Amino acid sequence: MGEARLLLVTDPRPDLADRVRAAVRGGVDAVQLRDKHASREDLLRLAEELREVCEGAGALFTVNDDVELARLSRAHGVHLGQEDGPLAGAREALGPDAVVGRSVGSAEEAVEAVREGADYLGVGTIYATPTKPEEEADGPALLGEVADLGLVVPWFAIGGITLETAREAAAAGAYGFAVVRAVLDADDPASAARELRSILDASSRP
Numbered sequence: 001m002g003e004a005r006l007l008l009v010t011d012p013r014p015d016l017a018d019r020v021r022a023a024v025r026g027g028v029d030a031v032q033l034r035d036k037h038a039s040r041e042d043l044l045r046l047a048e049e050l051r052e053v054c055e056g057a058g059a060l061f062t063v064n065d066d067v068e069l070a071r072l073s074r075a076h077g078v079h080l081g082q083e084d085g086p087l088a089g090a091r092e093a094l095g096p097d098a099v100v101g102r103s104v105g106s107a108e109e110a111v112e113a114v115r116e117g118a119d120y121l122g123v124g125t126i127y128a129t130p131t132k133p134e135e136e137a138d139g140p141a142l143l144g145e146v147a148d149l150g151l152v153v154p155w156f157a158i159g160g161i162t163l164e165t166a167r168e169a170a171a172a173g174a175y176g177f178a179v180v181r182a183v184l185d186a187d188d189p190a191s192a193a194r195e196l197r198s199i200l201d202a203s204s205r206p
């Protein structure tokens with residue numbers, strides 16, 4: 001995951017590949033394919049297309065939840081939540097160079113995920129979001145708690161990070177942002193990505 005600080009998580013939409021192309025042009029470092037309802041066949045086709053888009057721009061491409069889809073599509077890694085299985089199993093299936101991410105909702109879970117071998121973390125839900133309405137917000141204070149851990153892996157605030165909330169999240173200590181709507185819903189995804197990057201660049205953390 002290197003120095004990545006801006007991660008785009010996708011949702012299903014007809015012009016997704018064009019929006020992802022614009023987003024990586026605007027400075028998105030990594031893209032995660034997330035679609036809970038598409039058929040396996042469509043997911044594999046989309047994963048291969050998005051991997052090529054990312055590789056063309058030097059961005060990382062990962063798949064949400066599904067280690068086998070990541071392997072078949074030659075994704076660079078996989079993102080696993082707390083209920084999505086052990087990180088070691090994913091690494092064994094995908095190889096030592098694969099990027100394996102973990103969702104965490106507390107500082108304790110963050111410490112445990114790094115101990116388990118996570119290459120990066122998604123930290124949230126920070127703000128309530130219509131993208132995942134079932135999740136309760138933890139609030140930006142969680143970002144300060146995780147920042148204070150001085151983690152050795154990159155980590156991304158997720159959940160309701162938009163151009164309206166991003167400054168507050170950065171000030172609270174976010175290392176990076178993981179976003180869906182802030183980039184994919186924007187009239188100009190490249191410029192939304194650029195704006196989010198400039199907020200991160202302006203924040204005191206590296």
Ligand SMILES: Cc1ncc(COP(=O)(O)OP(=O)(O)O)c(N)n1
Pocket residue numbers: 007009032034064065079080081082083084101102103104121122123156158178
């Ligand atoms: C970067 C990032 N962080 C957190 C999540 C959420 O993962 P999970 O808890 O497994 O929930 P689903 O995305 O599977 O609904 C994520 N996808 N990406």
Ligand SMILES: Cc1nc(C(=O)O)sc1CCOP(=O)(O)O
Pocket residue numbers: 009034103122123124125126128129130131132135158159160161178179180181182
């Ligand atoms: C995929 C996902 N996971 C979350 C978590 O809290 O674990 S929040 C989320 C959706 C984030 O969407 P938006 O940027 O549109 O708010």
Ligand SMILES: [Mg+2]
Pocket residue numbers: 064065079080081084
């Ligand atoms: Mg999951």
